[in-house]
Amino acid sequence: GDSVTQMEGPVTLSEEAFLTINCTYTATGYPSLFWYVQYPGEGLQLLLKATKADDKGSNKGFEATYRKETTSFHLEKGSVQVSDSAVYFCALFRFQGAQKLVFGQGTRLTINP
Amino acid sequence: SQTIHQWPATLVQPVGSPLSLECTVEGTSNPNLYWYRQAAGRGLQLLFYSVGIGQISSEVPQNLSASRPQDRQFILSSKKLLLSDSGFYLCAWSRTGYGYTFGSGTRLTVV
Numbered sequence: 027g028d029s030v031t032q033m034e035g036p037v038t039l040s041e042e043a044f045l046t047i048n049c050t051y052t053a054t055g056y057p058s059l060f061w062y063v064q065y066p067g068e069g070l071q072l073l074l075k076a077t078k079a080d081d082k083g084s085n086k087g088f089e090a091t092y093r094k095e096t097t098s099f100h101l102e103k104g105s106v107q108v109s110d111s112a113v114y115f116c117a118l119f120r121f122q123g124a125q126k127l128v129f130g131q132g133t134r135l136t137i138n139p
Numbered sequence: 140s141q142t143i144h145q146w147p148a149t150l151v152q153p154v155g156s157p158l159s160l161e162c163t164v165e166g167t168s169n170p171n172l173y174w175y176r177q178a179a180g181r182g183l184q185l186l187f188y189s190v191g192i193g194q195i196s197s198e199v200p201q202n203l204s205a206s207r208p209q210d211r212q213f214i215l216s217s218k219k220l221l222l223s224d225s226g227f228y229l230c231a232w233s234r235t236g237y238g239y240t241f242g243s244g245t246r247l248t249v250v
Contacts, residue, residue, distance in 0.1 A: 060239075069229055069244040070183075115183060125171050125233045131182035 028053040032116050032130035039106055040138050047101040047133050049090075049116035057118040059083075059092050059099040060127070064113045073101075073114070108137045141166035145230045145242030152249055158203075158217040160245050162230030165211065170232040172213040174205055175241075177227040189213060225249045 033048040051059065061073040061083070074083030076092035076099065083090050088103045099116060116130040145162045152158060164170050174186045185198045187205035195205050202221050206214045213230060230242040 062241075070241040072238070075238075119239065125235070125239075126173070126185060126188060127231070127233075127239055128185075129175075129183040132177075 028057065028118055028120075028128045030116050030118055030128055030130035032114075032133050035113075035133040036136060037133060038136045038138065041108055042105045043137075045101070045103040045106045045110075045135070047114055047116075047135070049099045049101065049130060051097050051099065051116075051118050053097075053118055053120075053128075055120070056094075057120050059090070060117045060119060061088070061090055061099070061101050062115040062117060062129075064115065064132075066112070070115065106135075106137050108139050111135055111137045141232075141240065143230065143232055143240055143242045145245060147245060148243065150245060150247045152220050152247065154222055154249055155219050158215070158220050158224070158247070160215040160228055160230075160247075162213045162215075162242055163211055164232045167211070167232070167234055169210060170234045172207060173231040173233070174213065174215050175229040175231065177229065179226065183229070187215070220249045222249050 029052045031050050058077045060075045062070045063073045064070050074085040076083040079092055079094035081092045090099050090101045092099055113132045113134045115132045117127045119127050142165045172189045175183045176186050177183050187195055187197055189195050189207045192207055192210055203217050225248050228245045231239055233239045
């Protein structure tokens with residue numbers, strides 16, 4: 027079945043550092059790919075998405091490119107801020123049937139000033 | 140516009156007590172509805188989903204059940220809570236063309 031694997035956390039960086047959170051997936055066909063963010067004590071917010079191969083999703087300085095050849099959707103940001111501290115979830119989604127989101131295990135990111 | 144309401148935000152319940160969490164969606168019809176759980180330090184696990192009134196699919200055998208008595212209402216229940224039921228419960232809805240939207244979550248602590 028479909029699955030998503032994220033890099034193990036927690037990840038701790040200094041402010042203005044470069045961020046990469048790896049995400050790979052296993053799925054048949056052409057799912058859509060998402061990054062969600064969960065700030066402390068809150069629910070999930072959609073950060074960015076890509077619906078087909080080579081699409082680049084971007085939002086708030088974060089980017090991720092849908093790479094079908096490597097089945098990856100790595101999250102990157104050039105210069106992180108303390109306010110980016112959160113848990114990040116990679117997920118895949120199919121627009122058929124029950125339309126279930128399949129999540130990775132989440133990566134906790136802490137940014138130190 | 141579409142909105143999703145989930146309550147309560149926080150709940151502390153003793154072991155063996157019943158549970159009822161409610162989720163309602165406004166501004167759309169015939170949505171797909173979902174219950175996810177996030178246990179402490181772990182990822183998000185899909186518990187139940189529903190594609191229509193009275194249609195419930197369970198992803199993981201557990202101490203919980205779900206019901207959909209109305210088109211835009213999704214209820215998560217338990218007759219007797221276990222310590223392992225503690226976690227953060229998220230309701231979500233989706234519909235073709237609208238993507239996926241999460242509620243604000245309920246943090247359940249079983250003591």
